[in-house]
Amino acid sequence: MSKTLRSGCEPKLLPDRRVELLWADGEVSRFHFVWLRQQHFHPAIGRPDLPSGSPLRLPDDPERLEVERCHIDAGELVVDWRNDGAQTRHALTWLRDNAYDDALRLARKPDLRTWEGVQASQFQWHDWQTLLDDDEALFELFTQLRDRGLARVNNAPVADGEIEQMARRFGELRATDFGVITDIMSRPTAEAGRYANIGAGGYHELAPHTDEGWRYAPPGISFHLCLEQPEGGSGTSRLCDGLLAAERLRAHDPESFEFLTRVPYRFAAARNPQERFFAQGRIIVTDLDEDIIGVRFSDRTLGVQSLPSDLIEPAYRALAAFARELYEADLTYEHLLTPGEMHIFDNHRVLHARAGFDPEAGVRRIQQCSVDREEFHNSLRQLAERLGYQQAANMTLPSGALG
Numbered sequence: 495m496s497k498t499l500r501s502g503c504e505p506k507l508l509p510d511r512r513v514e515l516l517w518a519d520g521e522v523s524r525f526h527f528v529w530l531r532q533q534h535f536h537p538a539i540g541r542p543d544l545p546s547g548s549p550l551r552l553p554d555d556p557e558r559l560e561v562e563r564c565h566i567d568a569g570e571l572v573v574d575w576r577n578d579g580a581q582t583r584h585a586l587t588w589l590r591d592n593a594y595d596d597a598l599r600l601a602r603k604p605d606l607r608t609w610e611g612v613q614a615s616q617f618q619w620h621d622w623q624t625l626l627d628d629d630e631a632l633f634e635l636f637t638q639l640r641d642r643g644l645a646r647v648n649n650a651p652v653a654d655g656e657i658e659q660m661a662r663r664f665g666e667l668r669a670t671d672f673g674v675i676t677d678i679m680s681r682p683t684a685e686a687g688r689y690a691n692i693g694a695g696g697y698h699e700l701a702p703h704t705d706e707g708w709r710y711a712p713p714g715i716s717f718h719l720c721l722e723q724p725e726g727g728s729g730t731s732r733l734c735d736g737l738l739a740a741e742r743l744r745a746h747d748p749e750s751f752e753f754l755t756r757v758p759y760r761f762a763a764a765r766n767p768q769e770r771f772f773a774q775g776r777i778i779v780t781d782l783d784e785d786i787i788g789v790r791f792s793d794r795t796l797g798v799q800s801l802p803s804d805l806i807e808p809a810y811r812a813l814a815a816f817a818r819e820l821y822e823a824d825l826t827y828e829h830l831l832t833p834g835e836m837h838i839f840d841n842h843r844v845l846h847a848r849a850g851f852d853p854e855a856g857v858r859r860i861q862q863c864s865v866d867r868e869e870f871h872n873s874l875r876q877l878a879e880r881l882g883y884q885q886a887a888n889m890t891l892p893s894g895a896l897g
């Protein structure tokens with residue numbers, strides 16, 4: 495990527511209050527006056543037209559800005575402002591890294607590659623110890639998780655709590671409905687006790703869902719490490735790419751797709767006296783470019799809907815249309831985790847499910863924890879910077895089901 499200007503090219507002032515730069519690699523960037531000024535006069539510096547100590551922190555009025563002249567000096571764009579006599583300087587490397595004309599702005603978005611089940615079953619298994627020892631290997635996993643929402647790890651120590659040292663490489667652990675590090679566990683009935691073997695800890699089949707859609711911000715990156723699995727057992731893990739299901743819905747039923755990106759649904763958890771969680775969220779989230787960036791969906795925690803009357807029937811129609819896409823068999827990746835194997839997935843994109851199984855076959859125990867997505871993205875950027883991958887460090891990462 496070039497961060498120098500085409501030789502002999504001076505910055506050009508455009509009549510619509512922008513400065514145009516031609517880069518050596520042929521890209522063109524145009525920067526609005528107000529954008530340049532806002533970057534330079536951050537609150538600590540203050541603006542010359544505001545009295546010192548002024549509490550006003552609003553940006554300039556774009557229409558009042560006038561440029562006397564601009565030129566390049568020592569790798570910086572230098573702008574002399576006619577409206578208040580100030581001079582601002584902007585490093586070319588920084589301008590290139592943050593240029594927002596479509597070509598360069600879109601190039602900073604990750605390539606979210608959707609997958610079918612059969613493709614996921616070919617995804618690499620990352621070795622646990624290598625990830626702990628080798629930052630390059632960890633970065634490779636990070637980028638796969640960023641782009642596909644799923645990564646697989648094997649050869650993990652089969653011991654209580656070990657999951658924490660791996661998850662901490664992704665960011666601070668988050669407390670979920672189940673605690674910080676918890677088990678999804680079923681035991682043979684005779685050992686189960688009064689509260690075991692219900693819900694996720696049961697042995698019934700679970701349909702594809704994202705966890706805790708009833709929180710405003712559901713858990714981000716989920717870790718499922720298998721610690722116990724009976725010989726010849728079942729309880730196969732199933733994962734599917736919500737982005738692919740949403741893409742298919744957009745192609746097959748654009749009306750339902752549009753509805754789900756616009757109308758928030760209520761999800762709820764009120765299963766015991768300690769829980770009165772209700773949250774509204776869009777089931778499919780798109781960004782400004784209409785790219786699909788997140789999914790929130792669970793059949794078991796769909797709440798009592800409170801929508802304008804004329805939206806009630808369309809809401810259930812759209813929900814069913816999306817569920818049918820999610821349940822298409824080719825979407826589903828299936829794998830029976832054996833002790834030491836772990837799935838890591840983006841709970842704002844990838845839905846997880848489980849086949850039913852016979853609880854009398856023995857103990858099935860999956861240890862789980864989660865890290866918020868912004869924690870993961872923060873760790874990814876820091877690792878990218880440390881390893882010298884500036885492009886990865888500077889990406890605009892999607893905010894998932896919250897976008």
Ligand SMILES: [Fe+2]
Nearest residue numbers: 694704705846
């Ligand atoms: Fe779950």
